[in-house]
Amino acid sequence: VQWSLLLAVAAVAGSLCQRFTGLPKVVGYSLVGAMAGFAGFSGAVWPLQGIGLFLLELGVAVVLFETGGRVPLRWFRHNPMVLVQSLAESALAYFAVHAVLAWLDTPARVAGPLALMAMAASPAVLTRVVADTRAAGPVTERAIVLTTLSTLYALTLGTAGAAGVGSDGGWLAGLGAVARVLGMSIVVAVALALLLRVALRYMSPTSENTALLLLALIAAATAMAAGLGGSAPLAALLGGMLLKQIHPGPWSWPRQLGTASTLLTMLMFVLVSTVAAQGHWSAPVAGLALALIVARLVAKAAGVALGNAGSGASWRQALWLGCAMTPMSAVALLVASQFVVDEPTIVGEQIASVALPAILLMEVLGAVLATLALHRAGETRKSAP
Numbered sequence: 001v002q003w004s005l006l007l008a009v010a011a012v013a014g015s016l017c018q019r020f021t022g023l024p025k026v027v028g029y030s031l032v033g034a035m036a037g038f039a040g041f042s043g044a045v046w047p048l049q050g051i052g053l054f055l056l057e058l059g060v061a062v063v064l065f066e067t068g069g070r071v072p073l074r075w076f077r078h079n080p081m082v083l084v085q086s087l088a089e090s091a092l093a094y095f096a097v098h099a100v101l102a103w104l105d106t107p108a109r110v111a112g113p114l115a116l117m118a119m120a121a122s123p124a125v126l127t128r129v130v131a132d133t134r135a136a137g138p139v140t141e142r143a144i145v146l147t148t149l150s151t152l153y154a155l156t157l158g159t160a161g162a163a164g165v166g167s168d169g170g171w172l173a174g175l176g177a178v179a180r181v182l183g184m185s186i187v188v189a190v191a192l193a194l195l196l197r198v199a200l201r202y203m204s205p206t207s208e209n210t211a212l213l214l215l216a217l218i219a220a221a222t223a224m225a226a227g228l229g230g231s232a233p234l235a236a237l238l239g240g241m242l243l244k245q246i247h248p249g250p251w252s253w254p255r256q257l258g259t260a261s262t263l264l265t266m267l268m269f270v271l272v273s274t275v276a277a278q279g280h281w282s283a284p285v286a287g288l289a290l291a292l293i294v295a296r297l298v299a300k301a302a303g304v305a306l307g308n309a310g311s312g313a314s315w316r317q318a319l320w321l322g323c324a325m326t327p328m329s330a331v332a333l334l335v336a337s338q339f340v341v342d343e344p345t346i347v348g349e350q351i352a353s354v355a356l357p358a359i360l361l362m363e364v365l366g367a368v369l370a371t372l373a374l375h376r377a378g379e380t381r382k383s384a385p
Contacts, residue, residue, distance in 0.1 A: 002043045006036055007263075010270050024132035024371055026125055026269050030364045033270035037277025044274045046352065047340040048333070052271060054222065059268030060124065060330045061222050061236035062215065062261060067123045067148045068240025070141070081311035082142065086149040089303025089325065090119045093150075096299035100291050110350045113339040116161060117332045117355055118296045120154035121147035124268065125327035125363060129370045137379030139317050143324040143370075146304075148237065151331050155234040156182055162338035184230030189238035192221045196239075197246050205249070215260060233331065272330050273363060279356030289357040300325050316377075323373035327366025332359050 010032040014025030021027075037044070044052055076083045098115035102108065126147050130140055160177035195217055203210045221239065222232040279285070301322035308318040336355035340348040374380050 002041065006032070006041070006043070006270060006274075007266060010266055014266070018132055022371075024129045024367055025266075026128045026132075026367050027364055029266050029269040030273040030360075030367070033273030034277045034360060034364075036270075037274040041274055044271055044278075046275050046278050046337075046356075047348075048275065048337045049341075053337070055264075056268055056271055056330055056334065057226065057232045058219055058222050059264040060233040060334065061218050062264055063124045063127060063268075064148070064151065064233050064237035065214075065218055065240040067127060067144055068237040069244040071145055071148055071241050071244070073241070073245065075145075079312055081307050081309070082145065083149075085304050085307030085311060086146050088306045089146065089300045089322075090150045090153050092299040092303040092306075093119050093296050096295045097292050100295040101288065104288060104291060106288065106354075107347070107350070109343075109347050110354070113158070113161065113336065113351050114292060114354055116154060116158045117335045118292060118328075118358075119150055119157075120328065120331040120335065121150045121300070121325040122327040122329040122331060122363070122366065123147045123151055124265065124331075125329050125367050126324065126370055128265065128269075129327075129367055129374065133371060133374060134381035135374040135379045136381075137377065138313060139321050139324065139377040140374060140379050142313065143321055143374075146321070147325055150325070152234065152237055154331060154335055155231050155237070156185075158335035159231040159234065159338060162335075162342045181230055181234070184228045185225060185235040186238060188221050188225040188228065188230055188235040189242055192217055192235065192239035193242040193246065196243055200247055233334065268330050269363070272333050273360055275333065276356040276360035276363070279360075280353050281357060285353050285357060288354045289361065292354060292358050293362060297326055320373040320377040324370045324377075326362060326369045328359050328362035329366075332362075 010029045013032045014028035017023050017028030017031075018025050048056060094115045097118040098111050101111035101114060106114075123144065126143060129135070130144070156178060160181045196214065199210065199213055203213070218236055218239075221235050225232040225235040301319070304318050304322040304325070305315075308315065311318075313321065332355070336351060336359070340352050343351075371380075
């Protein structure tokens, strides 16, 4: 009953937010979830576990499967500077956040996971902003690709890092953990892509049954990947990328998913903000969270600028591209949750105390900044506030 009423309020708030402020609905969803979390809503627990964790992973997996299908691998061959931009902004975000937190006397076992979390932008927030503002253009497409790739890096390294917590094997153990996570995720991704490819030979891409089959297979892959030691969102992302290569035709099922996909997305944003609001807020924690946010913003903008020369984008477009990549949401929460679960000590508490406020702030403010960036780039069909 609590969740039903909370989602009903979130749906109304999202609609009113878009109607009266011009901001995307995700801002309304997140604000409702945050207020519920601050009020002591008991329907979401931290760290994530059980059905709440599965639903969050499923929502992220559906989004990443679709965005994975929008990553044009042939584009990197003709324009490798886009890949350089992706690697530069993610690497700079990691090292900048780690350095700033270390300068503020944060223990290395806390700074490392937080830096990995900061690598990931949020394809879920960005795609909702794009849908609500009807944005289209080079900045929009490049922002979706770069956020998806940063998610790929963060999920691989974050899941592997959490699995290797407490290991004394050094670099070899770390590489082994990355190989295990990536390997099992690839196995699930290949199975998902091949099953869908076979289904598309006999089922219409525009059929609602095809969309339901897609959702069911992603749900099965989400459960299997987690059980086999891989990453469910990573498997969905890789599955979408692989299916796009073996089935390059246009995808029509995102429209057919309709209400089911919208409900999952809304639930994901409400769940993230509700959980994130349960963090222990204090002045020292707020200072560390703001330092993380500022270092991340500067690093991502610098990384995009570093790879902009020869990428085919103007410097003005690069500026708005950097701003469009600011949101953090479900992926960052999943990475942080993995570390907290695998190290339930004072270290896990310190990670959560900084990660949760940063995620909540950047889910809301990131959506606002992304909306303004796409509007200033001249790619939205609705006016921004």
